[in-house]
Amino acid sequence: MQTLKLTQIGNSVGVILPKEVLARLKVEKGDVVYVTETPSGIALTPYDPSFEEQLELGREFMREYRDSFRALAK
Numbered sequence: 690m691q692t693l694k695l696t697q698i699g700n701s702v703g704v705i706l707p708k709e710v711l712a713r714l715k716v717e718k719g720d721v722v723y724v725t726e727t728p729s730g731i732a733l734t735p736y737d738p739s740f741e742e743q744l745e746l747g748r749e750f751m752r753e754y755r756d757s758f759r760a761l762a763k
Contacts, residue, residue, distance in 0.1 A: 693704045706714075716722060716735050725732050751758060 691707070691710075693706070695702050695704055711717060714722065714733070714735050720735060723734050723737055725734065725738050
């Protein structure tokens with residue numbers, strides 16, 4: 690477990706992420722990260738949660754109409 694200190698950044702308050710955390714998230718300066726609430730707390734991720742939902746809906750649609758897609762592919 691690592692402790693991070695909140696710091697003043699302009700008119701905002703922020704936290705500086707150590708290099709190791711940035712490497713594990715596979716992000717760098719200028720990248721976007723998303724903050725989501727989970728049952729166990731707050732999650733920080735480089736992946737857009739709404740995109741994942743859309744992707745899953747697309748997968749469900751493709752499974753449902755699998756035969757139609759196969760016929761169209763011929």
